[in-house]
Amino acid sequence: MKEWNRERVELHMLISLARSQRALCRIIESVADHVENSEQLAGHVADNLKSISDYQHALMLKLTKQSTRKRVNGKPAKPWLNKNV
Template sequence: MNREHVELHILISLARSQRALCRIIESVADHVESSEQLAGHIADNLKTISDYQHALMLKVTNRSKPTRVIGNVGKPAKPWINKKHL
């Protein structure tokens, strides 16, 4: 197996894991409505899992964390107004 093939399988597994997390969130949503503490605990656990998945994806694809651009990037255009709706 070459590296690209292994990376593809890992990324497919990560996507499958993300879908599983979505199913977990949907299945527990009704149960946590009545317990704010339980909702917070589950949200923290899901965030941790998601962060691990994101870190693994960055590692596998040899990409660094995206950086935010600070400051003005360009000059905004004038607002566009559709005269039909005035």
């Protein structure tokens, strides 16, 4: 695939992803009033929205060729300071 064509496809996918995010925001706003009275429904909706958000995040990382960073647990190292500063 030619480079300019690939970039064009990626741009259209990112535009589509942004449109999807806006739609997701509208869904959240419209469902918020109905979920207010039911904790069980609120949990179910939150799980579904988390799944959609995770999918969109993975798609965005793939399109922008970014790798996911893994969190490292442990003791932080001593700060490194330049003696000339």
